[in-house]
Amino acid sequence: MDVNPKISKRDPKISERDPFSTLADSLLYIIVSFLPFKEAVRTSILSKQWRYIWRSTANIELDESFFVNHEESDQIREERRRDFLEFAKEWIRSYQEPTVKNFAFSCSKPGKFLTVIQEFIKFALKRNTKGLALDFSDPEWKENDTPSGALNLPSEFYKHVSLESLKLVACNLDVSAFNFRNIKDLSLGWIELNESSMKTLLNNCPLLESLCLKNCWNMFQLIITDTINPRLKKFVLEKCIFFGGPNWVYIDGPSLRFFKYSGLVGYFKMENQRCIEEAELDFGSEPEFDMLGDLLCELLEQLFSAKVLTVDSVFLQVVPCGTEPLRTSNPLNTKHLILKTSIHNNELLGIKFLLESCPFLETLTIDLGPSRIFPDYVPPFQFTPAYCWTRDLVLHKCLMRSMKVIEVKGFKGTMNELLFLKYLLVLGLLLEELKIYLSNDVDEDGNNIETYRKRAMERVLPSIISSKKLQINFMN
Structure with missing residues (x-):
């Protein structure tokens, strides 16, 4: 990819109609990386110049919902899922850029495709991605389900300490190996989290600014203090199942700006919340x-x-x-x-x-x-x-x-x-x-x-x- 933006020589009549036609591909790569992935793909129909620009976007989102309609039969969904994975493999093979800013991958029922999915994750990690989102939940799961058989993350994942944004849904998380000191945005869903593992996570994320927990289970209580997470500004707790009784949430810190709670009525102790x-x-x-x-x-x-x-x-x-x-x-x-x-x-x-x-x-x-x-x-x-x-x-x-x-x-x-x-x-x-x-x-x-x-x-x-x-x- 040309890193020195230069205006190429083009037909002046075309340039009047389309100001983007005067820009070098290197600038178009930057522009397309600001678009959501689906919108980036759509730019391929704009002109011959745009046809392959989207393949160099720094924000990659591979989501099976682009291919799979979950209202169709199991057989058709399985065929569509395989088509999606073939598309994803082809995308990975053809991607030439050295770095990826954000990488998101979503696939339900990953059990049959563990090897190839782990290769997708390693692809993003090798390109030093700062934002990683992995979602293996099933749309058929109900609110109070505690699903088993979640996907194991490759060992390379726990060594990628430069992550700044992380979203994990329906993954087996080894909390003892979780040491992402640079994370600012953490979102966990459909993951078992007890009080000890939650405390370890929070202790290992001193720069945390946003925390979102959805459909997690087995917590006895949740404690967040400004001595451990002084920068936390956003906290979302949705439909999590607390063990052994009503939900008990304790938050002590002056920095919280946004608070969202969805679930059963429980006990809340929110000290010094003058900034919400x-x-x-x-x-x-x-x-x-x-x-x-x-x-x-x-x-x-x-x-x-x-x-x-x-x-x-x-x-x-x-x-x-x-x-x-x-x-x-x-x-x-x-x-x-x-x-x-x-x-x-x-x-x-x-x-x-x-x-x-x-x-x-x-x-x-x-x-x-x-x-x-x-x-x-x-x-x-x-x-x-x-x-x-x-x-x-x-x-x-x-x-x-x-x-x-x-x-x-x-x-x-x-x-x-x-x-x-x-x-x-x-x-x-x-x-x-x-x-x-x-x-x-x-x-x-x-x-x-x-x-x-x-x-x-x-x-x-x-x-x-x-x-x-x-x-x-x-x-x-």
Whole structure:
């Protein structure tokens, strides 16, 4: 590859139409390496000059989903998987560049192809890749599965100490040999991790800035401190199975900026979290309704500094069912609240709880969709859902003092949606913008999309609007 970029002589008429045609191949190699792998492949149809440029990209992603449709029969999927591996082998053989910046490989059911897959991994390591992502999970696995037969990593893997980003899914990980002192971004999925192995991993990653654990199992508790990982800014814990009881998570450090949790309600102790900017909470895994409001309220107060807060339907149903059913003991600093909800009757008190707990709220996003509704839900006190946004009015401070933007996604114009929206319009004194993204589904009466969209608009527009600055936009 020519490392000295030079403008080649080309037809000036072509150059006027296509400014890239004046660039040397060495520059095009750099440009294509900024593209996602699939987009890089598509550049091959642009012109003869671009035909083979994509083969020199520094960001390689070999994913069986490019070939395999997991809805097809087992036989067809197996044939497609073999085609994919042949493509991958040909790619590896023809690749001429000395280094690879990022290498990602994904293949389910790797058992029959262990030798060739290990050669792919060695290929990336020999080219001194800084980012490695290996995914051998099966789309058919269920949330609580603990699969066996994960792929063993070659010994060369543990000697590649220059890695800065690592993602491993469904791999057998030898924690005792894990010594990647330069890693900043670590993601592990479908891997057994006990308390001891997790501690070893964290101790050996002093530069860690982002940690993601998904579908891992056998942990008793998870402890992260700033004395071991002082640079950690992002932490994601999704659907991990804790051994012997409820989840127990302890985090002590001032550096965390982003926190995402998905799983069962557990015990959280998050000390000194004054720097968190965004938090996402999803408890959709809960099998049944339980009076765990105090645990969620305590977690919420520990995340008080989060400017952006996302909660799900289960959170809305459970959080008011604690000692304090109306609000958190101390106000939250949330400026943008995202509610993943269906505005079901079970969720109404949780919505009011959060509006009252967020006096500085500026943007409210109502992300409408299917919710995990508990049939055995018990409200913390007697109330009439139909009066929630009409007779039983609460003048939340955020509506009177700070809220400026409301976004509604998936709007259908149901009664609960309309009552809540009209309540916001009546009391939102400072509102500047209401953005309504209409649902593509048919409405509750089975009307076609255009008919129900028109009706939805007619239901909203006659509302009494308090803010003179408000602009209402309906979007598809």
